[in-house]
Amino acid sequence: MRNTFADTFYEAGKTDSRLAIVVADISPAGSIAKFREDFPRRFINTGVAEQVMIGLTAGMAQRGLRPFAYTIATFALFRPYEMIRDDLCYQNLPVTVVGIGGGVTYSTLGATHHAQEDIGLACGLPNMTVIAPCDPAEVLAATKWCVTQERGPVYLRLAKAGEPQLTTDAVEPWEFGRLRHLRRGTDVCIISYGPILKMGLELAAELEARGQSVGVASCHTLKPLDREGIIQALQGHRQVIVIEETTPNGALGQQVKALAWECGARCRLDTFALDDAFHHVYGNHAELLAAHGLSTAAMLERITKT
Amino acid sequence: MLRNTREADEALRRCLNWRRRILAVSQQVSALHVAPAFSCIEMVDAVYFGLMRNGPDGRPMDAFVMSKGHGVMAQYVMLEHLGILTRGDLDDYCTARGKLGAHPDYGTPGIEASTGSLGHGLGLACGMAYADRIQGSDRVTYCMLGDGEMQEGSVWEAIMMAPNLGLSNLVAFCDFNDFQGLGRTRETHPHFYPLAEKLESFGWEAIDLDGHDWPTVVEAVRNRQGNKPLMVIGRTVKGKGVSYMENVAIWHYRSPNQTEYQQALDELAAAEAGIPA
Numbered sequence: 001m002r003n004t005f006a007d008t009f010y011e012a013g014k015t016d017s018r019l020a021i022v023v024a025d026i027s028p029a030g031s032i033a034k035f036r037e038d039f040p041r042r043f044i045n046t047g048v049a050e051q052v053m054i055g056l057t058a059g060m061a062q063r064g065l066r067p068f069a070y071t072i073a074t075f076a077l078f079r080p081y082e083m084i085r086d087d088l089c090y091q092n093l094p095v096t097v098v099g100i101g102g103g104v105t106y107s108t109l110g111a112t113h114h115a116q117e118d119i120g121l122a123c124g125l126p127n128m129t130v131i132a133p134c135d136p137a138e139v140l141a142a143t144k145w146c147v148t149q150e151r152g153p154v155y156l157r158l159a160k161a162g163e164p165q166l167t168t169d170a171v172e173p174w175e176f177g178r179l180r181h182l183r184r185g186t187d188v189c190i191i192s193y194g195p196i197l198k199m200g201l202e203l204a205a206e207l208e209a210r211g212q213s214v215g216v217a218s219c220h221t222l223k224p225l226d227r228e229g230i231i232q233a234l235q236g237h238r239q240v241i242v243i244e245e246t247t248p249n250g251a252l253g254q255q256v257k258a259l260a261w262e263c264g265a266r267c268r269l270d271t272f273a274l275d276d277a278f279h280h281v282y283g284n285h286a287e288l289l290a291a292h293g294l295s296t297a298a299m300l301e302r303i304t305k306t
Numbered sequence: 307m308l309r310n311t312r313e314a315d316e317a318l319r320r321c322l323n324w325r326r327r328i329l330a331v332s333q334q335v336s337a338l339h340v341a342p343a344f345s346c347i348e349m350v351d352a353v354y355f356g357l358m359r360n361g362p363d364g365r366p367m368d369a370f371v372m373s374k375g376h377g378v379m380a381q382y383v384m385l386e387h388l389g390i391l392t393r394g395d396l397d398d399y400c401t402a403r404g405k406l407g408a409h410p411d412y413g414t415p416g417i418e419a420s421t422g423s424l425g426h427g428l429g430l431a432c433g434m435a436y437a438d439r440i441q442g443s444d445r446v447t448y449c450m451l452g453d454g455e456m457q458e459g460s461v462w463e464a465i466m467m468a469p470n471l472g473l474s475n476l477v478a479f480c481d482f483n484d485f486q487g488l489g490r491t492r493e494t495h496p497h498f499y500p501l502a503e504k505l506e507s508f509g510w511e512a513i514d515l516d517g518h519d520w521p522t523v524v525e526a527v528r529n530r531q532g533n534k535p536l537m538v539i540g541r542t543v544k545g546k547g548v549s550y551m552e553n554v555a556i557w558h559y560r561s562p563n564q565t566e567y568q569q570a571l572d573e574l575a576a577a578e579a580g581i582p583a
Contacts, residue, residue: 041440052429052463059433090420091412
């Protein structure tokens, strides 16, 4: 994901001299290093200083540039949260804040490096747009949108490197603000975003093996949420399942539940998210997710309970 | 030398008028930040009338960010005089029918940034100055900070970055009125001072002067080295110009009653009588 972002940003930056990137001491991978070499004046490293990273991007945007801020998600969003709120959101400036390592991606680093609550916090900000692609192909599409958008501030939530492609056979293209069906099904609809969507695909395979017709959708744009698309999913299936790698408060699961109430949905609705807790667990990413109750087996057990 | 020139006398007169106008607005609303505006009046006036260059339309080409947002009345009255804000805008200050609040709001004519939460303006000003630099603009960005505000860590992140980015087109002011919410800044943070040496060690040019002495402020900025960002540390008096407000904490946010208002006007008139015609 990181490399796809860097490649896409570099390519766009070759033709649009307004694009700039401000990083906070994160080693510039791949094409960002190339961007730094080719366009040194449009690359700033603030060092270990995230508040001024946001302040700089805001001031630069006020002078017509299109800056991106880039660091680990906890430091991109949590540390300078009030700068993001006042400088970017209140002033409604077209700045993209890129958070690397959303959720518990950095599974061995402890909760100081886990952006567990990022989706709810980012969605809570007026004027903010929140995008969380599920695979490198969606990172490409989302980054292309971010480099040209004039809407306002964006939180672009990425994982790290080496994520598999999940959308190669998708039945719908990526479109900003639209729930994207990757495959259609008539009985169950699984809605997810971010790399954990892979677990949704595995769950779909298990349910298909049990004779159900299962659709899977990527809700890559968390804000503005595709209310219509979600309401259609709620009204068009017997069961809807939401899977997300973030704590529940203010995240997708709660919003889908609210929409279900608003539209009088009759379907069964199961939501899966990280626990609202700090788990002092270290291991690989799958082990961290399992510690939060997120594994295909655990989900299968819960959703097949009557 | 500017001292005792017609230009300096005019500045004195203007600054008395800014204070009169702010006091007049204070009679429309129950509370307004009079004292924090009075402490920075001469420095803000120096920016608008002694330092900024005007474009062909007669409006400033350079930029001013009021980072200590609670001082914005000082800026509003000058923007009114320049025709960037209207009399009606100030008449409707802090009312639902108006557009001016107690803190600057980006999008208001003449206002560069939404501030009020302390510790934001200098980082924004650095971003503006950097973007101007790489886009070939010779605009100068001025930024007014409070001395209490200097305690914010984010200010020091910006202080660290400005020389790294070569921002010789950035001029900051510290309104050193020696007051913050709970007391004197020099008493709450005695080891934080002096400031000038700290800024110099961070790669800034720093000048410590009397922030009410308009000619000194203007000349210090005009004669700056020009190869570094500059911080003017202006020693000021909170509530400057009205005897009962000077260094009295309550005037951070209180409006004078009718008797107090009249006394303030009398004191300003007496001060004006001392300026050569």
